[in-house]
Amino acid sequence: xxxxLRIACSRSQLQQVRDFVRHYLGGRGLPEIxxxxxxxxxxxxxxxxxxxxxxxxxxxxxxxxxxFDDHDLNVEIADHGSTIYQPPAHQEPDLRxxxxxxxxxxxxxxxxxxxxDHVEFSTRGxxxxxxxxxxxx
Numbered sequence: 217x218x219x220x221l222r223i224a225c226s227r228s229q230l231q232q233v234r235d236f237v238r239h240y241l242g243g244r245g246l247p248e249i250x251x252x253x254x255x256x257x258x259x260x261x262x263x264x265x266x267x268x269x270x271x272x273x274x275x276x277x278x279x280x281x282x283x284f285d286d287h288d289l290n291v292e293i294a295d296h297g298s299t300i301y302q303p304p305a306h307q308e309p310d311l312r313x314x315x316x317x318x319x320x321x322x323x324x325x326x327x328x329x330x331x332x333d334h335v336e337f338s339t340r341g342x343x344x345x346x347x348x349x350x351x352x353x
Contacts, residue, residue: 218283223262225270225278225297233262233280240282241289246352253331254289254350260324261293261346269301269344284352288333291348294340301344302337 221236223229237258241251262278270276281292295301329335334349 218281220282221280223278223280224274225266225272225276226274227263227266227272229266230259230263234259236280237282244352250350250352254291257328257331257348257350258291258293260328261348264324265293265295265297265301265344265346269295269299270297273297287351287353289350289352291346293346293348295344297343302339 219236219240221233223232234255237255238251241254258280262280265278266272276295276297278296279292279294281294283290325335328348332348332350334347336347338345338347
């Protein structure tokens with residue numbers, strides 16, 4: 217079963233994204249912790265697209281697609297902005313150093329990589345696409 221949502225690039229749309237993912241996963245007998253992990257990971261990637269890739273330009277939009285393939289949840293988040301957004305390759309941060317420096321923010325993709333089994337950014341034409349996958353046995 218597939219499901220899709222298109223949103224404007226505005227932080228005000230994040231609640232709609234969370235509700236959409238939660239509704240899609242609801243009734244599948246998944247543990248609440250798993251549902252919350254997926255909701256959080258999708259929310260973080262969508263927020264990054266909205267804020268960093270599109271500068272919260274509400275004239276731009278994102279497409280979100282959810283689909284089950286056997287026991288895997290596949291998520292595709294496609295950016296239709298005018299620039300390619302490629303976050304740097306993921307590296308596990310030194311959390312002690314992070315705390316010592318008093319840094320705030322910048323841990324979102326670390327969290328996404330820990331919550332999901334597969335995280336990949338690619339391009340399709342002149343658009344950025346993020347693929348997330350979580351195995352749900």
